[in-house]
Amino acid sequence: MTADEPAQTLAGLGEFAVIDRLVTGRGQPSAVTLGPGDDAAVLSGATVVTTDMLVEGRHFRLDWSTPYQVGRKAIAQNAADIEAMGARTTAFVVAFGAPAETRVDDALALADGLWHEAGALGAGIVGGDLVRAPQWVISVTALGDLDGRQPVRRAGARVGDTVAVVGELGRSAAGYALWDSEIHHFEHLRHRHVVPEPPYGQGRAAAEAGAGAMTDVSDGLLADLGHIAAASGVGIDLTAAGLAADRAAVADAAAAVGADPLAWVLGGGEDHALVATFAGTPPAGWRVIGTVVDGPARVTLDGAAWRGNPGWQSFD
């Protein structure tokens, strides 16, 4: 396309031609027996499945994120759920709704982001759907393989276990506040809000190290650990000392915005760190942040309730 030509739109190019351009030339891992192009795809060994929907204006803004970044985020947040079961992500299917006047180049950039992030996992995108919608909607289903291991559920925390985390906390919340406040510094944090970086491979490492319970931090550390506490019938006591590094990483941004950095670390979701409980020593790279204690099923900080933002709400 030269600079003089108008950008092609989805309506102008048409569904099948757009799909061809989205799919052509992409590689697939060996677990994909049959990739895109038929009624369905065929995989070997897919046993774990999760889905998430991202809606423009709700889960991303196209004035904050590029289409490429939206694609990376959509894959990352689904892959984190597969990691949180102790599994290895193998494949994705992606449904994409967009207005007819959407530029084909933007759809291709979205696809590039999806494939980039899937590739970082050694996974493929094996199928999809492309439909007209009033705004962008991206719905991703991720499939994973436990490689014969038992899934690491939320219900397996036992009193006396160590609570540990791998990946970042509070960065996405910091980034959101910076974007929202129109503060153009702290590029790393603003970038992290639009593209989270889950600690790929660490879910499997935790499972192999005997993690009792595990989840990814999508709604906020307190909220997500609350799910583990409720499912396991235990309390969880965090330490401010264990969270000090995460707090320090967002302290300057919090000062710039006028926010409490600890609120971001405890209440901010979307970084998709992994948090798990271990009877023994956590794997390399995991940071100890607390202990599993006798019930009631609640999460405390240094033994006391923490009053603040309890995390993301879907319908607030």
Place this chain on the structure above:
Amino acid sequence: MTADEPAQTLAGLGEFAVIDRLVTGRGQPSAVTLGPGDDAAVLSGATVVTTDMLVEGRHFRLDWSTPYQVGRKAIAQNAADIEAMGARTTAFVVAFGAPAETRVDDALALADGLWHEAGALGAGIVGGDLVRAPQWVISVTALGDLDGRQPVRRAGARVGDTVAVVGELGRSAAGYALWDSEIHHFEHLRHRHVVPEPPYGQGRAAAEAGAGAMTDVSDGLLADLGHIAAASGVGIDLTAAGLAADRAAVADAAAAVGADPLAWVLGGGEDHALVATFAGTPPAGWRVIGTVVDGPARVTLDGAAWRGNPGWQSFD
């Protein structure tokens, strides 16, 4: 809830309480090792995967369809893609986007429709996502098991094969035209537009009978057979005689609307009939509608091109 209480909304009840009500008390088939409630679900034997997104105002209208019917349709059209590979549907994940003011009762009715249709397949809904969106968006991923069989692809049609169909043709298109014309007769056809009835189990039957190529009729018979013709490098010649029963079934409605009934049979999608090619005799219940002939890759009717509606377009 008494008649005096205002209907609860998704925002009023909150995400997790709504999800509880959507999930509680639903059964799961034995292939589901771990159902909803954790980061991801765990299945045995899932090897086939497909996804479709339905957008309010585009793929359904809430003044034509009840939420229950939308749920049934969303499952049915995905299950048809699994059938079309010759597989057995085992499980679904469903992402649901809706405005905050959506009534919880409507979300529950949608879920009832999803579960009703999944139950008819012996399948479960093993996971999902619930998010806020400006209009209803339902994204379904279906998973299936080939039970050790090879998938039936689009590329396997051979010259001399019989082309046969099972399920209905033209009814959904007829129903759409009736709704659109505000003609309140022909209730069966109007109902079929909002709830298609794919011929569950016939995809597996076709695979066991040695089907060479198969697809479901989602874009229109000519368009979908065109995909088989192109993938297989063959021509397909249909006979008007073979389609006479389907034409007759919508003839009265076509007269009422002032449409060509054959256009609905050849061009109308969304009934999710299955169409396949067989070197031998098709299974019981399949109707012979044509023959695979030497290329070029095109679909003809009694040897001649048919001029009419070529089928559904995603972005028209």
